[in-house]
Each structure stands twice: as C-alpha cells, then as structure tokens.
Amino acid sequence: MMKHSPVANIEFIKQVNTASVYRLIDEQKQISRVSLARLSELAPASITKMTRQLMAAGLIKEIAQQASTGGRPAISLTCEIEKFVFVSCKLGRNNLTIALHDIAGTKLTTYRVALDTAPDNDVIPFLLAQIADFIGANINTDLQRLIAIAVTSPGLIDRESGTIVYLPKHNLKDIPLGNLLTKSFSVPAYIANHTQSLSLAELYFGAAQDCQDSVLLSVHDGVGSGIINNGKIFTNYNNQVGEIGHIRIDPLGLPCHCGSHGCLETIASNEAILKQITGLINQGHETSLTIEGLTIEGICNAANSGDELAVQVLQRVSKLLGQAIAIIINLFNPQKLLIKGEIVAAKELIFPIIEHSVQQHALGSFVPNVVINEAKFQNEPSMAGVALVRKALLEGSLLNHIIHEYGNN
Ligand SMILES: [Zn+2]
Known part of the structure; x- marks a missing residue:
C-alpha cells in the first residue's frame, strides 16, 4: 500500500470531506448550509469553505427558497447539472455505443455504430476518432464542459491502470486505453469490464x-x-x-x-x-x-x-x-x-x-x-460507464479534478 506524507493525508481527508458534502447536496437536491453541517457532522466553518470551493468550480449554486411564513427567503444549495457532461462508451463485440450524459447521469444523446466498419479491423484508432467526432457534434463548448470519458468492454481489463489486458474478439492485448483517452481529450478516463460496471449501475441506479x-x-x-x-x-x-x-x-x-x-x-x-x-x-x-x-x-x-x-x-x-x-x-x-x-x-x-x-x-x-x-438496465449499455464516472465523482477523485480544473476561473 502507498504511504502518504502527513500533508498528503490532510489533502486526502479534505477531498473525502468535500466529496461527502457534494454527495449530500446531490442526494438532498436542495439543502441549506445549516442542514449540511448537521448531516455531515462537519464544522460550519468547514462547510462554508467547502461550499465556496464547490461554487467557485461551478459544481453547485445557491437558490433562494421562499420561507412558508413569508419572511426572508432561506438560501439553499443545489448541484449544477447542465454545465458538466461526460461521454460513456461501450466497446462491444459487434457495436460501439457512445452516449453523452450530464453530471447527474441522465442520458442526453446516444449513437451506435457497427465495428465492422472500422478500417483494417483496428478498433482503437476507430474508437478514438468516433469519440472525437461525437464530442465535436454533441458538446456545446460555450455551455458545456467535458469532465470525463468512460469505456466499458467485455474481456480482461485492469481498472486501476485503465488497460485492456486482453480482448480476443478485437485482437487487443495490453492497450493503455485510459492513458490514450486522457492524452487525446485532456480529461480523466475510466475503463472497466462491462458486466462488472453494469452490476455497479444496478447498485447505484437500478434494481439492486x-x-x-x-x-x-x-x-x-x-x-x-x-x-x-x-x-x-x-x-x-x-x-x-x-x-x-x-x-x-x-x-x-x-x-x-x-x-x-x-x-x-x-x-x-x-x-x-x-x-x-x-x-x-x-x-x-x-x-x-x-x-x-x-x-x-x-x-x-x-x-x-x-x-x-x-x-x-x-x-x-x-x-x-x-x-x-x-x-x-x-x-x-x-x-x-x-x-x-x-x-x-x-x-x-x-x-x-x-x-x-x-x-x-x-x-x-x-x-x-x-x-x-x-436487471433494470437490459438495453442501456452506456449506464455501465455512468456508474464508473459517478463513483469517481462521489468518492472524490473526479470531483477534486473538477475543482482544480475550474475552481480558479
Ligand atoms: Zn467453458
């Protein structure tokens, strides 16, 4: 196991706490800072600091909630949904599905192409080109920010390193797909076995x-x-x-x-x-x-x-x-x-x-x-990648990335 320096540990704890605050706002849809402090058991000063950080990155926003007594409106926090999007792909045996989802996981659009149209049956360059075209055609860069790409496929995949270890159907062996995607699109990439990821989707949003x-x-x-x-x-x-x-x-x-x-x-x-x-x-x-x-x-x-x-x-x-x-x-x-x-x-x-x-x-x-x-997801292949992205977001690593990427703008 990796050893962390005390400074790294403090950073890690901050990341986990910020993620738990974001998770509460996500779960509750609308929540006041006072309720956040109570539910998270974090000090009000920490809540103020963390919500300021999340707000600076555009991840949450304030909304006024009219008090029922007609007094001063209370301020609640809510997640910013439309601004952040991610791409979720399933590299199947015969087809490639590419879908665009918002940060909450809702599907915005989807596209499917047969893999036998890949030149020389070389699926990796085909996959990268298809994703680039899809992003160009479906993301409005004035309004939307791409935060991640997920790819799930059958075969043996090392999730930690984002490597397709073995996928015999497409003659793939030891392909560092996660690195290739991050290099091409400058966002974190999540690669995992399709059925495993789909079981996570059933846990997060489905029948489990x-x-x-x-x-x-x-x-x-x-x-x-x-x-x-x-x-x-x-x-x-x-x-x-x-x-x-x-x-x-x-x-x-x-x-x-x-x-x-x-x-x-x-x-x-x-x-x-x-x-x-x-x-x-x-x-x-x-x-x-x-x-x-x-x-x-x-x-x-x-x-x-x-x-x-x-x-x-x-x-x-x-x-x-x-x-x-x-x-x-x-x-x-x-x-x-x-x-x-x-x-x-x-x-x-x-x-x-x-x-x-x-x-x-x-x-x-x-x-x-x-x-x-x-199972709930019988014919929604992109939900597998949605589970991977939501996991990284709600556990903190992707959230942290977004805070650092957009927090100072
Ligand atoms: Zn057998």
Missing part, C-alpha cells in the same frame, strides 16, 4: 439499490457475471473473477471453447439456445419457428404464445441456469440475483423454473434471503 450484496448474471453471446459484495465490485489482483459461464453443468455435454465440456455457456448462452432450436427443427420437431431469421426474441415470443418446442428448450435452459445460480448463491449468499439478457422476454416462463431449480440446489437457509429478478 436496496442491497449491499448482489450478482448480475448476463446472458448474451456468453454467460458472465458481475458480483457486488459489501457495496463494491468483487474482484481480485488480476481482475479475473466470476466466470460463471464455465461452471460445468452437464459433464456429458457439448465441448466448450474453454476446453471443457458441458459448461453453462454451452447450454444457456444465446448462441447455445439458437443452436439447440436449430438442431431440433432440423430433426423435424414441430414448431412455429423457422431456422431462417431465428432470434432469441422470436423464440421467447413463440414460447410466450405456447410453442411447445420453444417452451421445452427454455424450460431446460432455465432449469440448468437455476443450478448454476444455486452455486453462486451458495458461494456469495447475495440479497439479489439479477438477470440481464434477451431471454428475460420470456420471464413468466423462465423465472418460476429458475426459482424452483434454485430451491432444489441451493443451501436451504440461503434461499429465503435472495430475490431473483430481471
């Missing part, structure tokens, strides 16, 4: 706001998870945890790209579901589905209207998904297990089966503690 421990299970091309433990992303020294897709569910099952057999991903991923249905159609089983144009959405719709083949395949998938979820519950005992993926479109069918399977396979004393539900 009311709990400290939750797991987001993402069922798409693969099956992945983001684990929140004690209000923080659960991770380790090399950021590789939660590979739930490779829990072996069927020892005699199909080969998996990891080298094993019968991994959850060979049964419950979108690709696996499409493969199972295609195989059964080819064998002549009766169904309203056709191989041409087969999608997970179409399979869910067919199941919802009673197509026996679609129902049976999704029932099996749900049962085995439940077995894997039981393992997660036994290991982490979360308060909530959230599922994100196209299969949620058949929720009336799949959730009762998943729950039944969990009841059969998870520890009896843990099962009553956990709520299994759909």
Whole structure:
C-alpha cells in the first residue's frame, strides 16, 4: 500500500470531506448550509469553505427558497447539472455505443455504430476518432464542459491502470486505453469490464439499490457475471473473477471453447439456445419457428404464445441456469440475483423454473434471503460507464479534478 506524507493525508481527508458534502447536496437536491453541517457532522466553518470551493468550480449554486411564513427567503444549495457532461462508451463485440450524459447521469444523446466498419479491423484508432467526432457534434463548448470519458468492454481489463489486458474478439492485448483517452481529450478516463460496471449501475441506479450484496448474471453471446459484495465490485489482483459461464453443468455435454465440456455457456448462452432450436427443427420437431431469421426474441415470443418446442428448450435452459445460480448463491449468499439478457422476454416462463431449480440446489437457509429478478438496465449499455464516472465523482477523485480544473476561473 502507498504511504502518504502527513500533508498528503490532510489533502486526502479534505477531498473525502468535500466529496461527502457534494454527495449530500446531490442526494438532498436542495439543502441549506445549516442542514449540511448537521448531516455531515462537519464544522460550519468547514462547510462554508467547502461550499465556496464547490461554487467557485461551478459544481453547485445557491437558490433562494421562499420561507412558508413569508419572511426572508432561506438560501439553499443545489448541484449544477447542465454545465458538466461526460461521454460513456461501450466497446462491444459487434457495436460501439457512445452516449453523452450530464453530471447527474441522465442520458442526453446516444449513437451506435457497427465495428465492422472500422478500417483494417483496428478498433482503437476507430474508437478514438468516433469519440472525437461525437464530442465535436454533441458538446456545446460555450455551455458545456467535458469532465470525463468512460469505456466499458467485455474481456480482461485492469481498472486501476485503465488497460485492456486482453480482448480476443478485437485482437487487443495490453492497450493503455485510459492513458490514450486522457492524452487525446485532456480529461480523466475510466475503463472497466462491462458486466462488472453494469452490476455497479444496478447498485447505484437500478434494481439492486436496496442491497449491499448482489450478482448480475448476463446472458448474451456468453454467460458472465458481475458480483457486488459489501457495496463494491468483487474482484481480485488480476481482475479475473466470476466466470460463471464455465461452471460445468452437464459433464456429458457439448465441448466448450474453454476446453471443457458441458459448461453453462454451452447450454444457456444465446448462441447455445439458437443452436439447440436449430438442431431440433432440423430433426423435424414441430414448431412455429423457422431456422431462417431465428432470434432469441422470436423464440421467447413463440414460447410466450405456447410453442411447445420453444417452451421445452427454455424450460431446460432455465432449469440448468437455476443450478448454476444455486452455486453462486451458495458461494456469495447475495440479497439479489439479477438477470440481464434477451431471454428475460420470456420471464413468466423462465423465472418460476429458475426459482424452483434454485430451491432444489441451493443451501436451504440461503434461499429465503435472495430475490431473483430481471436487471433494470437490459438495453442501456452506456449506464455501465455512468456508474464508473459517478463513483469517481462521489468518492472524490473526479470531483477534486473538477475543482482544480475550474475552481480558479
Ligand atoms: Zn467453458
């Protein structure tokens, strides 16, 4: 662990206190200095100093609140929202999504482009050029200030250094993306694994706001998870945890790209579901589905209207998904297990089966503690980066950066 000098420690404490004051104003929407002092348990003199600093940077402003007795209006503080914006991107397997959000996290605009349009399949220069174009087209520099850029993607990412360690789909290895972005756009950059960041978004603004421990299970091309433990992303020294897709569910099952057999991903991923249905159609089983144009959405719709083949395949998938979820519950005992993926479109069918399977396979004393539900952010990829930026803002590092950048103007 890094050793701080006494001066650095004092600076750090100031940063944490200023962040807690900003956080209170953000939470309360409108608050007086007196209430701030009471809620933060900081001295009124410190509150005066910190709010002056936040105001000088344009992060908060005073508003007059008419007293109900008709006397002198009381002065409240509120966050300045419109002035500060950030860019949140998802570098996906096939698409790049770029969105503009205000400092409070509200989405202002979004843009999506296919990655196969990247020249020479070289996604990093393409990403930087797309972000530059997006900023040029969407930020009004007279009124708005860019404060950060966040990029989330699948693969192995070192959040601390902002490095894409390994992203095989785009042939990326050890790319210091955070540094590249900061160099190009002169703002702090936040880079992290997409599913992990999205689990943080569920905690901050989504379906897991009311709990400290939750797991987001993402069922798409693969099956992945983001684990929140004690209000923080659960991770380790090399950021590789939660590979739930490779829990072996069927020892005699199909080969998996990891080298094993019968991994959850060979049964419950979108690709696996499409493969199972295609195989059964080819064998002549009766169904309203056709191989041409087969999608997970179409399979869910067919199941919802009673197509026996679609129902049976999704029932099996749900049962085995439940077995894997039981393992997660036994290991982490979360308060909530959230599922994100196209299969949620058949929720009336799949959730009762998943729950039944969990009841059969998870520890009896843990099962009553956990709520299994759909995730809030099913199709809002930029929310993952929003969680990273809001975390840096409310914990102080990004707030401190803004104070130093704009405080003296
Ligand atoms: Zn595997």
